[in-house]
Amino acid sequence: MTSLVEVATHLPPRVPLTTHGPVIGLTQVETRRYRRGFGFEHICWDPELSETDLMLAAAAGLAGLRGREHQVRYLIRARTVRFPSPYPRSPLDDVRRALGLRQAQAFAVTEHACASGLLAVDLAGTLLDTDPLPDALALVLLGEKAFSKPAQLMPGVAVMGEAASAVLVSAEGAGDRVMSFTTRTVPLPNTGPCLNSDQYAMFGDIYPPALADVVKSAVASAGITLDDLALILPHNVNALSWVKTVKRLGLPLERVFLDNLPRMGHCFTADPFLNYRTVTESRLMRPGDYYAMTSVGLGATFSAMVLQH
């Protein structure tokens, strides 16, 4: 059964949205709306850090990787922005070399936008399940640079942050066990980091029911009930959207861990894993607890993964 052996994070400095907003083109009125209406107070942001440095900083926190580099067969980058560097340059290959992962094949998983992270973990499980080496590992890297205007803001949804996460995955190891994964794509053609007003309206309409449906589906596939979920570790977007979603799930809003939203921003594919680290460091889950990770990608893809701590 797929297991998260270890989760590490890198948090760049937190910048107040009052100073970051003008940098990414928000007016004072818009900045106030993203703070008070949507809940974003600080954004993790480090313009001096390169894409390669960001991934290496996240992986540096994995104590369980040291001495096991030769076991890592897959280095998987979950990407929101599909093409992370000018062809044929590859920061991911730089990371592979720097970490000494000589046997790993490295590639990026895309097309689920910010939901690519949970998909990458599921695909890592698939690769490991079918790998002939019983002790093979996968390293999944999540989060990315908000390097360009279209990648710095999702209008009406989120302000993007640059915190990153590294997840060591095994097929049968000790750690948090992946019980189920559900993903649903509702095609909104020609979408990417930017939606036009019609697409945003459509996205807003389908968002709460589609997200609630995949959570219910993943919970059912895991053989548990919604009441069994100790926590939902979400993607850090517009807190108001969660009010609508938990109403459909029949869960109290307190079951959704939203503490990092005002502290980090929406960090692309990394959010659920950043929240996992905060929750485990704060001992908010007990061994044996079930929890769900969620992500939504513009496009639009809705994903939920149920795990046992």
Add this chain to the structure above:
Amino acid sequence: MTYQAVTPRHRPFATPDRAALALHRIGHRVFPRGTTVPDDTASAALSSDLARMASMPLDPRAAPRAGSTFAEMAAPLVAEFLEPDESVDLVVLASATPDLLPAHQAAPSVLEALPGDPLAFGITDQGRGAAFTAVDLAQRCARRHGHRRAVVLLFDQALLPYDGPSDLSQRVDASAAAAVVLTAPPPDRIGGRAGGSGRGCQVRHQATVPPDEVLRRAFAPVDPEVLGNSPDVVLGAGVDPGLPVPIPGAHVVRDAPGLPSTGVWRAVAHRNDPGAARPLIVVDANPVTDEVWTFWTTGRPTRP
């Protein structure tokens, strides 16, 4: 589409009877002219900022030229190589180069054109290896989840807004796409095992391979049944053309440089084997990362 995966409690590797997908159809098209101009604000900003971060000067001639997006290239291939009643479980998009409109996802448009409600995702950032990884993932997803039909869509896109690579193994000369249709063979008449008898295709990745050992290492994992039956061998432009092929009776085709993701699959699509009866081996390599990929499949079994 709702894709649901329950993590298996037992590893599928230990259950080789699980259906394996076989190469069913393959098509390749070059798209010399397109009508989409890559001038939307988001895509232009992403491309220029990426180039700026990498200290690569933008090519001022590239911006106004019209071309074809991945979704536009996929549409005619899907129409030609998939029947409307052929429900697809999985579609994997793979490329070495960026899409013409990098800010816009291709999968949602592709999904709308595909029969069935498949899971769709993309593989990038692996150069020439992305295509092999896509086929490998399709095969492994099928083994884990029992998929019956998968489509791998491969893309090359030549209109780069900066100077492209001149290295032969990385050069991209044209926009092109390939569709690789994989299906689970019907159960054996004798054994009743879906996908049994080793007829599914296989992919193997190997790392730390010195350039002069590429072919020796590439052929090492291939089934003796394939090696001993005069296979068609397609070698990608990442393989040193001076390396001899150590397989007696092999029909060797070396792909010309210029199509890093689709080139070898063009050669497969154009091979003179209409019944797909001969075994097939496809090899490509990345001399920069010292990696080698091998795809092989037995030919269609001849029945008495």
